[in-house]
Amino acid sequence: MQKNVKEKIRGISRKTDFYDYNLLAAVILLTCFGLVMLYSTSAYEAQLQFDGDDMYYFRRQAIISAVAILGAAFISRWDYHALIPVSGLAYLVALVLMAMVKWTPFGVEVYGARRWLKLGIQFQPSEIAKIAVIIYLPV
Numbered sequence: 601m602q603k604n605v606k607e608k609i610r611g612i613s614r615k616t617d618f619y620d621y622n623l624l625a626a627v628i629l630l631t632c633f634g635l636v637m638l639y640s641t642s643a644y645e646a647q648l649q650f651d652g653d654d655m656y657y658f659r660r661q662a663i664i665s666a667v668a669i670l671g672a673a674f675i676s677r678w679d680y681h682a683l684i685p686v687s688g689l690a691y692l693v694a695l696v697l698m699a700m701v702k703w704t705p706f707g708v709e710v711y712g713a714r715r716w717l718k719l720g721i722q723f724q725p726s727e728i729a730k731i732a733v734i735i736y737l738p739v
């Protein structure tokens with residue numbers, strides 16, 4: 601079984617020099633537009649709450665966005681076929697995490713909806729499930 605998967609990975613993965621710079625530019629432009637909208641809507645509140653620092657929310661989100669874009673650009677260079685052996689496990693982990701939201705005390709209700717899980721950090725397991733489904737379905 602393992603040998604068969606490794607052969608498939610070797611056969612499928614071919615290095616290409618193509619990188620979609622148009623997609624990267626679109627992501628950067630949309631992120632910049634979102635940051636401008638964020639500043640537009642939150643500057644007054646930030647100025648009142650953070651001693652005249654109207655850029656507080658903008659700066660915080662800009663740092664998060666920059667790290668996310670750099671991380672996405674780095675991850676886009678990986679060969680995604682290497683995820684085939686762990687796709688079933690990722691899918692199972694995502695199902696367990698989503699079940700924990702509903703049936704354990706770790707599930708957190710925010711604004712009337714129980715979608716968050718608090719395990720040291722608070723996150724939405726549905727985001728992990730999206731990635732797990734994407735890598736599991738083609739197998």
